[in-house]
Amino acid sequence: MQFNELDIVRVVQLLKENRDYTCTEKIGRNPEIGDIGTVCHRLDIDNPLSPVMVEMVDENGLTIWLAEFLPEELELAESNKN
Known part of the structure; x- marks a missing residue:
């Protein structure tokens, strides 16, 4: 599936368990x-x-994680398509 920026997605599988991610400290x-x-x-x-x-x-808007995913790891929860 092709996702658009600002789509809300759910993680449905993790093809890479310990992936790199960025976050707010602590x-x-x-x-x-x-x-x-x-x-x-x-x-x-x-x-x-x-x-x-x-x-x-x-x-509070603090980042828990920011990570890269393949489309097959995600499902659409809410579309941002206008």
């Missing part, structure tokens, strides 16, 4: 199945199979 953790985040960047807009960057934040 808040971050590895992504887990069931996590919900926002697509913030498509790495190759012309290739629907290319990875996307997804960010999960807490209730």
